[in-house]
Amino acid sequence: MKYIVMLLILHALLAHTVRADEFVETITELSARDALTIVDQTIYASNYNNGIVYKIEQDGTSSTVIEASQRGSAGIRFDDDGNMYVAMYNINSIIKLDSQGNESTFASGVSTPIALDWDNNQNLYVSSFSGANTVTRIDQDGVQTQLGGVSQLDNISSLCLDASGDIYVTSYNSGDIYRMTPSGEVSLFTSTNTIGLTFLQYDANENVFFAAVANDSLLRISANGSVETLISSSEPGVIDGPIETASIARSIGLAISADGKQVYFATDSHIRRIIFADPAVDQVRPYFTSDSSVTIEEDSELSFQFTFVDPNDDPLSLTLENLPEWLTFDSVDTITGTPGSNEAGQTYTVTAKLDDQIAVVSNQLNISVTQSTAPPPAPPAPQPTPTQPTGSSSGGSISSISILLLMLLLGHSKINKFRRAV
Numbered sequence: 001m002k003y004i005v006m007l008l009i010l011h012a013l014l015a016h017t018v019r020a021d022e023f024v025e026t027i028t029e030l031s032a033r034d035a036l037t038i039v040d041q042t043i044y045a046s047n048y049n050n051g052i053v054y055k056i057e058q059d060g061t062s063s064t065v066i067e068a069s070q071r072g073s074a075g076i077r078f079d080d081d082g083n084m085y086v087a088m089y090n091i092n093s094i095i096k097l098d099s100q101g102n103e104s105t106f107a108s109g110v111s112t113p114i115a116l117d118w119d120n121n122q123n124l125y126v127s128s129f130s131g132a133n134t135v136t137r138i139d140q141d142g143v144q145t146q147l148g149g150v151s152q153l154d155n156i157s158s159l160c161l162d163a164s165g166d167i168y169v170t171s172y173n174s175g176d177i178y179r180m181t182p183s184g185e186v187s188l189f190t191s192t193n194t195i196g197l198t199f200l201q202y203d204a205n206e207n208v209f210f211a212a213v214a215n216d217s218l219l220r221i222s223a224n225g226s227v228e229t230l231i232s233s234s235e236p237g238v239i240d241g242p243i244e245t246a247s248i249a250r251s252i253g254l255a256i257s258a259d260g261k262q263v264y265f266a267t268d269s270h271i272r273r274i275i276f277a278d279p280a281v282d283q284v285r286p287y288f289t290s291d292s293s294v295t296i297e298e299d300s301e302l303s304f305q306f307t308f309v310d311p312n313d314d315p316l317s318l319t320l321e322n323l324p325e326w327l328t329f330d331s332v333d334t335i336t337g338t339p340g341s342n343e344a345g346q347t348y349t350v351t352a353k354l355d356d357q358i359a360v361v362s363n364q365l366n367i368s369v370t371q372s373t374a375p376p377p378a379p380p381a382p383q384p385t386p387t388q389p390t391g392s393s394s395g396g397s398i399s400s401i402s403i404l405l406l407m408l409l410l411g412h413s414k415i416n417k418f419r420r421a422v
Helices: 400-421
Strands: 003-007 022-029 035-039 042-046 052-056 062-067 073-078 084-088 093-097 103-108 113-118 124-128 134-138 144-149 156-161 167-171 176-180 186-191 197-203 208-213 217-221 227-232 254-256 262-266 270-276 293-297 302-305 316-321 327-329 334-337 347-355 360-370
Touching: 035 073, 035 262, 042 073, 052 073, 062 093, 073 124, 084 113, 093 113, 103 124, 124 156, 134 156, 167 197, 197 254, 208 254, 293 302, 302 360
Parallel strands: 035 254, 073 113, 113 156, 156 197, 293 360
Antiparallel strands: 003 316, 022 270, 035 042, 042 052, 052 062, 073 084, 084 093, 093 103, 113 124, 124 134, 134 144, 156 167, 167 176, 176 186, 197 208, 208 217, 217 227, 254 262, 262 270, 302 334, 316 347, 327 334, 347 360
16 A cells, blocks of 8 residues: 655644754665675675675665676775776686676786775775785786785785785774885884774875675774774664664775765675765655554553655655555554454554655665553442242242241240230
């Protein structure tokens, strides 16, 4: 069942409107968590488990670019000619996909490649996750140069280059980040004190780094190595909105837009982004502020209000899908209804969609109906059955009390007669 209503959201009328400059938005529900890159607002994401590389548009639609089976797709980069390079972790190779979709092997024999990045001379740098903990430089002819092992690192999880050409490599197990010069000299850049560093990316616009952490957080690191937790969730999930109230779950892949205003991150199940925006001039998606689950007992009335915000004060249309028959929508923002005994034990998922004429965002409301916990009514107390006396008008027998009284009266009469005779 679907209901559509146009809601004009006016800032002056919404006291709960939040003005902030950092928002979390969900782009699409997709499991492609191992690496991200972005080219002309198009996102490319890899999934190590199934080997697929996806192409994702800004509206969330996706298509398959590479089906790499069990080759272990990881880091992705494009060159200036539009060719795609993908690290294939399981086969120790870098493959090349030209603009026509033709695949070839660009480099082989690169141990467990996981992350890729270019220098200004179009040399491709590759980090090796396990084994020798090495960084390899590959020129456009495919010639490899080993920059040496980084003995201080415990499993290199990522690599990126800054504007000067220095290479930064991360340790997954220790949380340390080391800086390596093009000649191979290594020094400690910073220690994040965070286990589970995954991908590291450099933003040339602000001269800062962003690091994804597998334990549900995202870091921003200054050029001097100062570490800031940009977002972290004690209870991870997928909650959009201002960064103060949003959630994050197991971030891995990272990509930064060319203007530096969007940091995309991949989780186990979604592609999301942090947008650094001024809502007065930048378009930001609407988001829900209401709960995503509710529990109601059978034979009890449910009244649930969807609440939401559009930072740009755009006109919104609210759409509800899969509304059960026992619920009705008031054509504004509230659903009401009373589940019966047949609904007890059931969970209903209602999909709510907000459309600001630019993007559509979804939120699922799970409604769980439980059995009533009220005690059953007590049975009525038994009423005593009345006993009718003997000799009544109904023809019953004389009761024992009546007989006793009669005998007393007769005895009293005989005594009086005896006294008169004497």
